[in-house]
Amino acid sequence: MNNILISVRNVSKYFHINDEYRKNFRELLMSYLTFRKTKSDTVNDHTFFALQNVTFEMKRGESIGIIGRNGAGKSTLLKIIAGITPPSEGTISIQGKLASILDIGTGFHPDLSGRDNIYLSASLLGMKKREIKENFDRIVEFSGIPDFIDTPVKYYSSGMYVRLAFAVAAHVNADILLFDEIISVGDAEFKMKCLEKINELKNNGATILLVSHSFNDVMKFCDHAILMVNGKISAMGDPQETIIEYVETILKQSSEGISRQNKTETDSGNQISKPEAEDTHSHFKQWDEDDQPPGNDYIRIMRISVTTKGLTEKELITTDDDIELEIRYKQMMDNTCLDIAFVLLDESMNTVFASSPAIDETILSTVTPGYYAAMCTIPKHFLNQGFFSLDVVAVLEKREIVYKHQNLYRFRVRISEDLKEKSLKLTPGPIRPHLQWMVTNIEQIGAEVPTKL
Amino acid sequence: MKNIFIYRNILFTLSVRDIKAKYSQTFLGILWSVLQPLTGLLIFTIFFAKLIKVDTHGIPYPLFAFTGMIAWYFFVFIVNQGGMSLVDSEYLLKKIYFPRLILPISKVLVGLVDFGISVILLLVIMIISGHLPKLTLVYFPIFLGLTILSGLSVAIWLSALTIRFRDFQHIIPYLVNFGIWMTPVFYPTTLIPQKYQFVLYLNPMAGIIGGFRWCLLGDVRPPIQYLVGIIIMVLVFITGLIYFDRIEREIVDLI
Secondary structure, three states: OOOEEEEEEEEEEEEEOOHHHHOOHHHHHHHHHOOOOOHHHOOOOOEEEEEEEEEEEEEOOOEEEEEEOOOOOHHHHHHHHHOOOOOOEEEEEEOOOEEEEOOOOOOOOOOOEHHHHHHHHHHHOOOOHHHHHHHHHHHHHHHOOHHHOOOEHHHOOHHHHHHHHHHHHHOOOOOEEEEEOOOOOOOHHHHHHHHHHHHHHHHOOOEEEEEOOOHHHHHHHOOEEEEEEOOEEEEEEOHHHHHHHHHHHHHHHHHHHHHHHOOOHHHHHHHHOOOOOOOOOOOEEEOOHHHOOOEOOOEEEEEEEEEOOOOOOOOOEEOOOOEEEEEEEEEOOOOOOEEEEEEEEOOOOOEEEEEOHHHOOOOOOEOOOEEEEEEEEEOOOOEOOEEEEEEEEEEEOOOEEEEEEEEEEEEEEEOOHHHHHOOOOOOOOOEOOOOOOOOOOOOOOOOOOOOOO | OHHHHHOHHHHHHHHHHHHHHHHOOOOOHHHHHHHHHHHHHHHHHHHHHHHHOOOOOOOOHHHHHHHHHHHHHHHHHHHHHHHHHHHHOHHHHHHOOOOOOHHHHHHHHHHHHHHHHHHHHHHHHHHHOOOOOOHHHHHHHHHHHHHHHHHHHHHHHHHHHHHHOOHHHHHHHHHHHHHHHHOOOOOOHHHOOHHHHHHHHHOHHHHHHHHHHHHHHOOOOOOHHHHHHHHHHHHHHHHHHHHHHHHHOOHHHHO
8 A cells, every 4th residue: 555645746836926917818818729838827037936846745644734934835835735726847646535624614604504514514625425424413512512503603603613613624534634724723622622633633544734833733743844934845854843943044034123123213224234143143132221221110121141151152052051041130210129030931932931039038129220130040951942032021019010021032942962862852842851750660550669769 | 527526525515505595594585586587577578568569479478488587597597606606716716626617517506496496387387377388398308408508608618717807707797688688588589580580590598498488388499590509509618618627727826
């Protein structure tokens, strides 16, 4: 049995910007009547490449996540694989039954009842009537809205609509499932249910290709990830590594943007003219007094640095380093009890943890105006490899947040050479703390384990 | 064509969707299919039979006109809905793959429901009025088939052209409005002077409506010259299929 279900070879897709419309009716008519390609049917200056030389394969039971910015060609790739739009060049071969779930509620008709729409949508997604009948109760149960199943969907709340739509999509029987950014809808509970269902499909041997902006989903479900940049596959491989690469390209492209947003508009031109050199990494960010440092009437953030001992601009922090974090700020008001704090987020913008000197009673809150430096260490072997960003917060009287700057600073932690060699490099999650483990042989399952060996 | 058979499920699904959607949430439901032609018939009977007094070869005018209307409106439905089917389903086209020709074809099935109801209504009126159908009724399916083919020929061309040039969207109503007077729907062909009758021969619907009247009502059989229109129609159909096939794969990029 052939185990390669999807084979995409040298696929390109290009469009002619404006060109199609510049052809006049007579020209078009002639080109159709004579079956001849006109000039603009071939590649020229007005050609926009949506996809360029894309090649990859998918084996049975494999799941691949496609990530990339908007307009990188992710959806176009799915559409070409689904047969919705033809490739301009290259070939695609598909083995087995394919269902493309590119939108929520494919073919839903607002005037029809939920019941009718289940039949409608499921059969458009390729299910036979008998299959739909067999799965009908399960679909309704999954949707969680049995009471409204005979109500026209136009009266549904958007949440109900999404639930029903996904319930149908989740029960589609196919060897290959294409999903385009549809899991990230619905409330938390329903989303969990959807993710479970996708896992179930995957465990049942479905081959899944999904486009997602959720790094978490890609890391959880996909064996591989493909990073698309400007219509080309820029990286392919382990999801975590591919995502890190993706975040890195984003950072590179927007690093000027980030520092610029803290400046006044007149300064921004100045910023662009001195971009950072390719391979150096600055480990701090600093604002001058007349630069309008981030802050308000209570506090101004003057400098923030995340580094480790002896780190040069050529190096990156690794998982083996004690990470020294320092925030220098200027307190503006007299007689106010201020504490600085930070929130650490991972690349999907999930909070990893927050910390503040306020938890230590031996450290007094700053009261008088002046410059202060707050330092702490994130111990080695705590953060996992990846990109992190910091929100900086100022707390008044240990109660009230008077200032919060989101995403003030970003840094990267790289896998240490040591771990790399031990091939322990792939651990999911934003942290990988070294915990005290003990494994011991016991006589029987109910046996007491000595607390200390 | 083989593809359409494989995807027939989608064809039926889309047709059923349209039929259900058409009558969902209407108070009178499918009764509208009966009311609409009947009210039209009433108006035309007043004008043509009572005021203008056209000669319909001894066939009661309401039956004469109703037969024409049934066939014509079925044809128009296919042209109208079929012609707009691709543009109207842009959303579907962009999300799933199926042979695009299914869209105009599905409109035939949708129109067939109204057509069927109207034919039953016609037969009921015929029986009530004592104008019993003759044995020529067995030819009915032929003319039904020709109506579908004519409608589809135009619809396939229009649907494909509308994708490229939205102008055609505006042409459809003109076509339909002119067409009804270029076709002997409310008047008999004998009303047209002999030397202009060749214009009618070019119009396939003229012969088809004549054919319906012949097989249902026992009207005079339409002359053999009407085959010209049928041949034209077949040519339009075949070229339409070729054109459609040529642009089918690119429809999504053009829409």
